[in-house]
Amino acid sequence: MRLITWNINSLRLRLPLLQRLIEEQAPDVICLQETKVPDPLYPRDALAELGFPHQLYRGMKSYNGVTILSRTPLEPITGTPDWCGREDCRHVAASIQTETGPVTLHNFYVPAGGDIPDPQENEKFAHKLAFLEEATAWFRANPPQRSILVGDLNIAPLEHDVWSHRQLLKIVSHTPPETTRLTEWLHAGFEDAMRKAIPEPEKLFTWWSYRNRDWKKSNRGRRLDHIWTTPDLLPGLKTINVLSPMRDWTSPSDHVPVMMDLAV
Template sequence: MPRRAAAGRGPLRIATWNINSVRLRLPLLKDLVAALAPDVLCLQETKCPDDLFPHEGIAELGFAHRLVRGMKGYNGVAVLSKRPLLLREDDPDWCGKGDCRHLGVSVDAPGGPIELHNFYIPAGGDIPDREKNPKFGHKLDFVAEATAWSAARPARRAVLVGDLNIAPLEHDVWSHKQLLDVVSHTPVETTALTAWQAKGGWHDALRHFVPADQKLYTWWSYRAADWRASDRGRRLDHVWVSDDLAGALTRHVVLKGARDWEKASDHVPVMVEIAP
């Protein structure tokens, strides 16, 4: 096995995972670290208030630096790192809800700090109509606010990751035609997400490696009796990098096998490697 460079040197590996309860799935983080050896791990849906976050168990995995923003029962984001972190204090409170859906940090990296944003976008409920479904309206408003924020401050040496709960491209879903009226792939959502990406100067890191005409999924529903056989997936988890880092992308991994782990999340971990 090749030796890893010392912490703070060499390529930067950033992973993201909707863990769907950090306390319930804490043992799985050991498997993730063994498979991906990330320098930085961003979690979503931690479902854990800050005072109950399992810092000790995560520190044992080598993540000496941890920033968390959580609440009881749902939502919650965390950034775990082997490299020093600095919290960004002035990022927005999206839609004025204080619902722990974003954590912005600065990560120590070769060539200078990298700005890293970890997002958990609202799922949006089941009905794609903001008048009939306030959850869908909240989702659209959140993305609109994030788009305006990004447009006002074009990204440089920056990475955005997370469960964005939208599969924007035709081959980000198992059936484009059948899912056009299903929340996560409706035209109003996909248009909004691609506008956020474009106006913020973001580059789609996963599609940097996997052409847009190839299927690419990161989520498979719990409802499937055999998720591999049906393979009705969606790409809900994303990694974007600022355009100035696009040329520094060296590798990506979608850890599909994690969907088979005991007590698995319905999302799988995703990682990109950057040589900034």
């Protein structure tokens, strides 16, 4: 299975980039975040023409939105929470049949959390922490097996997941309250496949701000996008690639795709 996860930052706007990505990389499964399209306007036909007739999506106007695209049939996973009691389209899950049995795939878009890393002063940050805690509790109560979790988790948890650990410790996405909670969620049944394939101390980034005039020269990145697998799938991990050249494509997302090859 070749799987790609990407915060596309508007599916309809960047459909041509998605087409080029598919042509160049030939993935079997694609998980997108920040699709920013309500379900009635979702481009089903265009995506089917790109080779992905099997689609599962939750979307809303202007914000959030997640989708799973597959060349083979998807079976929706039901019974997952509406996280934090909000209908804000941040999670979709499906079962995919493989030669060795079904694999469960979770696609998440975690709240960004605003700019102030204080839950008392910033409701968005409080929401982010609550989301992480609820997700951790749910996976502990529902231990995953043969599962993959991907998405824009909006946290760079490790020292070498950011351009400067010291300078970003008080910046939302790398603060201890976030990184600690994300690690607890990871330990609710998963392994960090990206860091298994590309261990520290190698720097590993998936996001570069639009504010950087020359993202490559400054290289002030963060690893906000993740691929986790349960331990039973980890022996099948072949490669992980961060497709950073896409950051130079015309009208790019500020995130780049992450691609995993997994024997299942």
